[in-house]
Amino acid sequence: MKDYIEERAINIAVYIIDNNATVRQTAKAFGVSKSTVHKDVTSRLMQVNPTLARQARTVLDVNKSERHIRGGLATREKYAHSAK
Numbered sequence: 001m002k003d004y005i006e007e008r009a010i011n012i013a014v015y016i017i018d019n020n021a022t023v024r025q026t027a028k029a030f031g032v033s034k035s036t037v038h039k040d041v042t043s044r045l046m047q048v049n050p051t052l053a054r055q056a057r058t059v060l061d062v063n064k065s066e067r068h069i070r071g072g073l074a075t076r077e078k079y080a081h082s083a084k
Contacts, residue, residue: 006048008032009021009040013049016041022063 005070008030029036041060045053 001044001047005009005040005044009045009048010052012037012040013045013052016059017019017052020059020063022067 012026012030015029021029023034023037028035030037041053041056044061045056072079
């Protein structure tokens with residue numbers, strides 16, 4: 001694996017852990033696709049730093065379990081503003 005890819009994977013994981021960020025937020029911050037973020041955290045980082053990979057995965061799992069709630073809140077907010 002190229003050095004810059006390893007470095008990006010580590011930086012992405014640190015960002016996710018520090019900011020409790022979602023995959024979409026992380027992808028936007030780093031200017032890469034959601035697929036790249038997911039691949040970096042789930043497989044590439046496991047080869048470089050397994051401990052960091054597990055910590056980032058824990059944050060992503062929590063975000064995944066809460067996403068249906070966030071979606072409902074976003075929809076409620078959308079229609080609350082459009083009704084006025």
